[in-house]
Amino acid sequence: MAELCLGTVQFGMKYGINNILGQPAEDDVFDMLDAAIEDGIHVIDTASAYGTAEMVLGKYLKSNKRKDCLQIISKLRPNVISDGEKDVSGRIRRECEDTLHRLNISCLDGYLLHTPGYIYNSEILDGMRKLKEQNLIRHAGISIYDLKEGYAALSAGGMDYIQLPYSILDQRGVQKGFIQKAKQSGMTVFTRSAFLQGLFMMDREKIPAGLRHVIPYLEKFDRILERHGAGKAEALIHFAASEADIDYVVFGVDTKEQLQQDIDAYHNKKITSECIAEIKDTFVSIEKSIIFPSLWAQQKAGADTCR
Numbered sequence: 001m002a003e004l005c006l007g008t009v010q011f012g013m014k015y016g017i018n019n020i021l022g023q024p025a026e027d028d029v030f031d032m033l034d035a036a037i038e039d040g041i042h043v044i045d046t047a048s049a050y051g052t053a054e055m056v057l058g059k060y061l062k063s064n065k066r067k068d069c070l071q072i073i074s075k076l077r078p079n080v081i082s083d084g085e086k087d088v089s090g091r092i093r094r095e096c097e098d099t100l101h102r103l104n105i106s107c108l109d110g111y112l113l114h115t116p117g118y119i120y121n122s123e124i125l126d127g128m129r130k131l132k133e134q135n136l137i138r139h140a141g142i143s144i145y146d147l148k149e150g151y152a153a154l155s156a157g158g159m160d161y162i163q164l165p166y167s168i169l170d171q172r173g174v175q176k177g178f179i180q181k182a183k184q185s186g187m188t189v190f191t192r193s194a195f196l197q198g199l200f201m202m203d204r205e206k207i208p209a210g211l212r213h214v215i216p217y218l219e220k221f222d223r224i225l226e227r228h229g230a231g232k233a234e235a236l237i238h239f240a241a242s243e244a245d246i247d248y249v250v251f252g253v254d255t256k257e258q259l260q261q262d263i264d265a266y267h268n269k270k271i272t273s274e275c276i277a278e279i280k281d282t283f284v285s286i287e288k289s290i291i292f293p294s295l296w297a298q299q300k301a302g303a304d305t306c307r
Contacts, residue, residue, distance in 0.1 A: 002157055002242075002246040002247055003043070004041050004192060004263070004266055008057055009252055010024065016141070022257065029057075030166055031256050032255075033060050035259055035263075041214075043070070043248060044057065044072050045250050047075075047093070047112075048102075049077060054099055068116070072257060073109055073111070073112065073141075073190075074111060075112040076128075076272055077135070080115075081118070081124060087128060088121075088126075089130050092124065092131065093134070096111055096138070108138070110139040112162070116145060116149035118148070125156055126208055128140040139160035139188070140158060141160055143162075143164075144158055144164050149155070150173075152189075153187075159187065160186075161187065163250065167195070167200075167240065168279055169214075179245045183245040189245060190246075195298070198235065199214065200236055211290070217283065217290070221282075224275065224278050228271075230270070232263040233277065235276075
């Protein structure tokens with residue numbers, strides 16, 4: 001079964017459609033990290049684009065004696081390579097060094113392209129390769145939204161890690177056979193968005209007008225869970241974690257209580273294969289306006305305009 005990887009975007013900024021508490025306090029973040037490590041979570045996902053997340057995590061790592069047991073993955077700042085950049089490798093190295101400085105570590109376990117289109121730029125790929133040669137990172141990778149950049153990464157070579165969305169409503173990675181191909185090529189596969197930024201857990205009446213077309217799907221999901229006597233968090237996590245070719249499920253939390261609930265859900269082995277199979281068969285192809293959070297703001301704007 002896939003392992004859990006703690007995401008840190010909430011630690012650096014207000015994030016998630018169901019986040020009503022905002023960015024947690026630094027002490028609360030430290031408590032959550034302590035609890036995650038105590039439960040055996042050893043891989044942490046962050047990014048320079050996640051507000052102050054790298055800095056907060058760096059303060060924790062500086063004072064924590066157990067930091068050597070952690071594997072830290074971060075990401076190259078989005079759209080940081082300008083057109084006409086004369087020293088692409090140098091720019092990438094400086095960005096990586098800045099991340100290492102903020103994190104108070106000397107080497108990243110993984111460093112991912114946060115701009116998927118960079119996979120088509122040979123100079124950027126060469127810069128990522130040099131980071132490995134310089135022992136600044138152990139693994140290079142890419143975070144994608146569309147599978148086309150994933151296939152480009154397979155063709156380009158040199159990518160060790162790949163991160164992509166995968167959830168009950170977004171099964172593209174498995175349905176198209178991509179995750180299996182990535183695993184066969186030797187990549188470590190990370191999936192994210194199991195909770196779709198908390199959309200699955202929202203009260204129906206609080207779902208924005210521009211996203212209300214998701215409600216029939218959520219109601220179908222609820223009926224499946226009721227038939228199988230399954231819990232929502234358990235089903236969401238195990239849907240990804242039980243997939244054979246997925247190595248890590250990246251999940252984020254707002255509070256320590258939420259963290260513990262998700263960890264408990266992960267350890268709950270009561271979700272049956274029949275329940276997972278019915279979910280797979282029920283949600284075969286869902287429109288991008290639901291599964292791509294980047295489109296949610298556009299729909300909200302459209303809904304506001306209509307009012």
